Amino acid sequence: MVQWQKARSGNSLYFATAEDQDLSILSCNSSASSCNLTNVHCDKEYTIIVAASANKCSSLRSPPYKIRTAPCQPSSVQANTDCQSKDVFVSWNPSYVAQSYLLTAVGRNGDLKTCNTSNNNCTLTDLHCSNIYHVSVLASNENCTSLPSANITIKTVPCEPANLTATIQCGNSSSASLSWVGSTGTVAYMGLAQSETGTTAYCETTHMSCTLEGLVCGTVYNFTVQATDGFCNSSLSEPQTKGAAPCPPAGLRVVPRTVVNDTQILRASWSTVNCPNSEYLLALTGSIQGNNQALFDLTSYWTRRTFFEVPLPCGSTYSATISARNSAATSDKSAAVTGSTVPCAPLNVTFSASSAVVAWNESLFATNYTVYGVTSSGRTKLCMSSQLLCSVTNFGSGHIVVTAQNTAGESEDSVPVVVTAGRRRR
Numbered sequence: 001m002v003q004w005q006k007a008r009s010g011n012s013l014y015f016a017t018a019e020d021q022d023l024s025i026l027s028c029n030s031s032a033s034s035c036n037l038t039n040v041h042c043d044k045e046y047t048i049i050v051a052a053s054a055n056k057c058s059s060l061r062s063p064p065y066k067i068r069t070a071p072c073q074p075s076s077v078q079a080n081t082d083c084q085s086k087d088v089f090v091s092w093n094p095s096y097v098a099q100s101y102l103l104t105a106v107g108r109n110g111d112l113k114t115c116n117t118s119n120n121n122c123t124l125t126d127l128h129c130s131n132i133y134h135v136s137v138l139a140s141n142e143n144c145t146s147l148p149s150a151n152i153t154i155k156t157v158p159c160e161p162a163n164l165t166a167t168i169q170c171g172n173s174s175s176a177s178l179s180w181v182g183s184t185g186t187v188a189y190m191g192l193a194q195s196e197t198g199t200t201a202y203c204e205t206t207h208m209s210c211t212l213e214g215l216v217c218g219t220v221y222n223f224t225v226q227a228t229d230g231f232c233n234s235s236l237s238e239p240q241t242k243g244a245a246p247c248p249p250a251g252l253r254v255v256p257r258t259v260v261n262d263t264q265i266l267r268a269s270w271s272t273v274n275c276p277n278s279e280y281l282l283a284l285t286g287s288i289q290g291n292n293q294a295l296f297d298l299t300s301y302w303t304r305r306t307f308f309e310v311p312l313p314c315g316s317t318y319s320a321t322i323s324a325r326n327s328a329a330t331s332d333k334s335a336a337v338t339g340s341t342v343p344c345a346p347l348n349v350t351f352s353a354s355s356a357v358v359a360w361n362e363s364l365f366a367t368n369y370t371v372y373g374v375t376s377s378g379r380t381k382l383c384m385s386s387q388l389l390c391s392v393t394n395f396g397s398g399h400i401v402v403t404a405q406n407t408a409g410e411s412e413d414s415v416p417v418v419v420t421a422g423r424r425r426r
Contacts, residue, residue, distance in 0.1 A: 003034040004050045004062065012052040020044040021096060042072040042146070043096050070144030071098040074120075074137040079154045083232035086157045087125050090135060092149065094120035098139035105133040105154070129159035129234065130184040158227040158234040159183040161208075166193075166223040166240045170247035170331055172274045174217055178225060179209040183234060186227040192236075193221040215244045217275035218326040243328025246275035249306075252322050252337050256408040262314045264341040264408065269307040270334070273324045281325070282308045283333070286318035289344070289364055314344040314411060315364045340365045343404035345414045351400055353419075358382075358400055359389040363411065366404035374399040374416065395419065 002016040011031065018026040018037050021044065028035035040046070046069070050062040074092040081088050090103055103115040103122045108131055115122035127133065133154050139146040161180040168176045178191040191210045193201045196219075203210035215221060220243040227234040251271035258265050268282050279302040288294040296316075300308045302325065312318060317340045321333040343363035350359050358371050371382045371390045375398035382400070383390040392400070399416035 001036050006033050012054040016050045018046040018048045042070050044069045068097040071095040071139035071146040073147040074149040077149050077152050089123050091121040095139045097141050099141045102138045105135045108132045127156045131156045157232040158186045158229050160235040161225045161237045164237045172217040174215045174244050176212045180225050182208045183227045185229050187230045191225045195219045217244045218328050220328045245329035246273040246278050246324040246331045248331045248334040249322045252334050254320050263311045267309050270322045278324045278326050281323045284318045284320050288313050289315045312341050316341045342409045343411045345411045346402045349402050349414045349417050351417045360402050363404035368405045370403050372401050
């Protein structure tokens with residue numbers, strides 16, 4: 001509606017014209033003090049002039065009056081994601097009459113972002129990853145606000161995968177199994193392994209696990225995983241740092257050797273591992289004389305040799321394992337080898353002259369016993385028994401000793417018992 005103040009005299013017909021910025025003209029007329037312009041469009045700035053006409057004479061035109069209509073609904077709203085910064089740049093067609101714009105982005109998770117600007121674009125920052133936002137734009141001037149634009153949907157950059165675990169298979173040219181918790185909106189993942197020297201291995205998958213091949217034993221790797229939605233990549237996951245370790249050494253053998261002062265030397269040996277610059281550690285645990293209060297837990301020092309000798313007391317049981325290490329990691333322990341040392345020498349050996357019977361106390365872990373006669377001429381085996389006594393014949397005078405045996409060998413001699421010919425006769 002256009003309004004004006006009527007002329008003071010005469011009956012006049014008034015003509016109102018409105019010319020927009022494109023030189024299109026609208027008009028209306030009335031003998032009253034107002035008329036309605038029709039087909040007025042949004043996004044226009046009109047210059048309005050009113051002229052009066054009486055008796056075929058026209059008055060001077062009124063001074064021009066400018067007015068802006070409401071902005072049109074913003075159109076051609078577009079969004080572009082910066083994969084590196086993770087910001088989203090939104091633009092739309094400018095309005096001729098708008099003085100400001102209000103952009104609203106509402107996330108699927110309820111996150112709300114707004115942007116007030118006098119330009120026909122705005123950058124949304126700090127958006128939540130792996131989210132979908134519905135974006136609309138309003139245009140405003142001093143008089144009116146437009147209808148909101150049609151909604152557009154934007155997908156943000158995927159979140160980084162979480163809870164990465166890396167399990168490395170042992171040995172040279174080993175592999176690593178990666179698994180993780182995925183992120184919404186992801187179409188694929190890439191697992192990465194990077195060494196300190198810069199060499200890399202990677203695997204691609206649409207699942208939440210993959211296997212990296214060709215890792216080098218003795219090398220430390222940083223493991224990460226990255227998600228992609230087909231357009232942008234996520235940040236790298238929190239790294240897992242692990243080394244490619246040797247496999248546990250194979251072929252562990254423990255061979256019992258000499259016995260000195262109730263102590264037996266055990267020689268352990270094993271096969272080399274297929275991994276450069278590896279060292280080995282022998283570990284033994286067990287008990288002495290079956291006593292739960294007399295336990296031992298022994299380890300060697302790290303060595304590049306493939307054997308090691310360890311002294312253990314007689315009457316001991318043991319469990320032996322071997323581990324390997326390199327500059328990157330330590331292997332698991334090998335399968336255990338179990339065994340026992342030789343029995344300790346029998347105690348309380350006695351000789352009955354009347355029955356010519358030698359008796360003794362049991363030695364733990366012994367399977368057999370041997371009685372020897374010791375004279376100046378040498379040492380003679382008198383009898384063997386799995387029992388705790390033995391009859392001897394054809395032994396005159398000298399000393400009698402008893403030893404105990406098992407699969408680890410023969411014990412040292414018992415305390416000698418003196419036997420004399422005269423005593424035997426009694």
